[in-house]
Amino acid sequence: MNIRGIKSAMGIYLNRLCFTREVATKIPVVNRNKFPNTISSLKMDGWQIHNYGTTEELQFSTGLRMPIISNSTDCLVRINATTVNPIDVAMLGGYGSKTLNLLRYQYSKTIEFPLILGREFCGEVVQCGMGVDNKISVGDRVYGVVPLHINGSHAQYVVVPQYCLSIAPASLSNEQAASVLYAGLTAWSGLYVTGRLGSVCGAVSCSGGGENSRVLVMGGSGSVGSLAIQLLKSQKVTVYATCSDSAIELVKTLGADYVFDYKNSAEFEALRNYAPFDIVLDCTGQGAELAKNLNFQFGQYITFSSPLLKNVDKFGISFGMLKNITHFIQSNMKSLSGKGFFLKYGFFMPAPQGIELLTRLVKKNQLSPIIDSSFTFAELPLAFEKVNRGHLRGKVVITMS
Numbered sequence: 001m002n003i004r005g006i007k008s009a010m011g012i013y014l015n016r017l018c019f020t021r022e023v024a025t026k027i028p029v030v031n032r033n034k035f036p037n038t039i040s041s042l043k044m045d046g047w048q049i050h051n052y053g054t055t056e057e058l059q060f061s062t063g064l065r066m067p068i069i070s071n072s073t074d075c076l077v078r079i080n081a082t083t084v085n086p087i088d089v090a091m092l093g094g095y096g097s098k099t100l101n102l103l104r105y106q107y108s109k110t111i112e113f114p115l116i117l118g119r120e121f122c123g124e125v126v127q128c129g130m131g132v133d134n135k136i137s138v139g140d141r142v143y144g145v146v147p148l149h150i151n152g153s154h155a156q157y158v159v160v161p162q163y164c165l166s167i168a169p170a171s172l173s174n175e176q177a178a179s180v181l182y183a184g185l186t187a188w189s190g191l192y193v194t195g196r197l198g199s200v201c202g203a204v205s206c207s208g209g210g211e212n213s214r215v216l217v218m219g220g221s222g223s224v225g226s227l228a229i230q231l232l233k234s235q236k237v238t239v240y241a242t243c244s245d246s247a248i249e250l251v252k253t254l255g256a257d258y259v260f261d262y263k264n265s266a267e268f269e270a271l272r273n274y275a276p277f278d279i280v281l282d283c284t285g286q287g288a289e290l291a292k293n294l295n296f297q298f299g300q301y302i303t304f305s306s307p308l309l310k311n312v313d314k315f316g317i318s319f320g321m322l323k324n325i326t327h328f329i330q331s332n333m334k335s336l337s338g339k340g341f342f343l344k345y346g347f348f349m350p351a352p353q354g355i356e357l358l359t360r361l362v363k364k365n366q367l368s369p370i371i372d373s374s375f376t377f378a379e380l381p382l383a384f385e386k387v388n389r390g391h392l393r394g395k396v397v398i399t400m401s
C-alpha cells in the first residue's frame, strides 16, 4: 500500500471511530460477525452508472467501496430488498443532473459519477452514527428512502440519515416493506404538503386529515396512485379513481369509491356528474397538459410531473429557475381565469411525519403495497426495462439474496 492508500485507510478508520456507535457501544457478536470490520473488506456488490443513457450503462461490480458514515445521524444499512421507480429510469437518462449535482456537491463534496440509483429499501442496520437516537439500533430491520442527491440502494449497503428510516412493520415481507415509502411519501406530500388536505397539521405532523373531502386520483393502478387511494380512504376521504379497464377490479379492492376507465370516453365523460372535486391528483405522468382536457370542475390540480428539473437541465440553474417561476405564474393565471383551479406540483419528500403516518396505517392494515413483479439483484436491468415499458400495477421489486 502506498502513502496515499495508507492515508485514505486511516481516514476511513478515524471517521468510523469519531462518528459511529458500532465502535462506541458494544454491538452484539452476531451483528459484529455480519459486518466486515477490517478496512480491507469494506467492499460490496452494486450497480453503478458512469454515464447517462440506457440500461446498457448499468454496470455490476463486486469490488465497490462501501459507503461510510460521515454525519453523526447517519446509519449504514445492509439491504434485503429494493425497488426500481420511474425516477431511477429518468435519472439513468440524466434527468435532474444539474440540480442534483449541485445538491450532491453541497452535501458531500462528491462528484456525479459513479452513481448508484435506487430510492427505497428494506434492510438491517449494521452501524449507527453517535447522534442516532435510541429509536434505531444496530440489528434492527428497517425500511427507508434515499434522498435524490445521495447514492442509492441498488447495492448491498446504503448510508442514509436517521430521519429517512423507520422500523419496518413486522407484517410486511422485505419486498413489501421496500415498496411503501418512496411512492407513499410522494402521495403523502402531494396531498398534505402541496394540497394542504389536512390543513397545516396534516403537513407538519402525522395527523393526516381531510375527512369528507372529494379527491380524484388519476392513475390509481400505479405505485403512487395505489398508495394514494389507500391513504385517502384511511382518512375518510371520498375517492374517485381512473385506470385502464384491466385494473378496475384491483383499484376497487384498494377502496376507491368510484372507478372510471380512462380509455372509455363515455365513462370518462361521466366524471362530470361527480364533480366538483377538491383535488385532482395526477399520478399518470402526464402533467399539466392533462388538466386542460378535463371538462369538469375542481379546486386544485396536483401533478407529480413538473417541468422544474427539466428546465434547469435545459437552461441552467438561473435561467431555468426563472423559466420555472414564469411558467408557474402563467399557468396559474390561465387556469384560475379559465376553469378556476390552482395548478400545483407535488414532490417526493423524505419527511419523518409522513413516514410515521404511513407506518401507522400499515400497522392498522389500512395500507399495503401492491407488487407488480419481482427480480433478482442480478436481473436489475430487466427491472429497469419493465418500469420503462410502463402500465405497471404497483411496484417493481428487487430481492437481494
Ligand SMILES: NC(=O)c1ccc[n+]([C@@H]2O[C@H](COP(=O)([O-])OP(=O)(O)OC[C@H]3O[C@@H](n4cnc5c(N)ncnc54)[C@H](OP(=O)(O)O)[C@@H]3O)[C@@H](O)[C@H]2O)c1
Residues within 6 Å of the ligand: 085, 086, 087, 182, 183, 186, 218, 219, 220, 221, 222, 223, 224, 225, 242, 243, 244, 262, 283, 284, 285, 286, 304, 305, 306, 346, 347, 348, 390, 391, 392, 393, 394
Ligand atoms: N415529482 C416526484 O417527486 C415524483 C415522485 C414519484 C413519482 N413521480 C411521477 O409520478 C408518476 C407516477 O409514478 P408511479 O411510480 O406511480 O408510476 P407507475 O407505477 O408507472 O404508474 C403510472 C400509472 O398510470 C396509469 N396511467 C397512465 N396514463 C393514464 C391515464 N391517462 N389515466 C389514468 N391512468 C393512467 C398507468 O396505467 P395504464 O397505463 O396501464 O393504464 C400506470 O398504472 C410518474 O410519472 C413518476 O415519474 C414523481
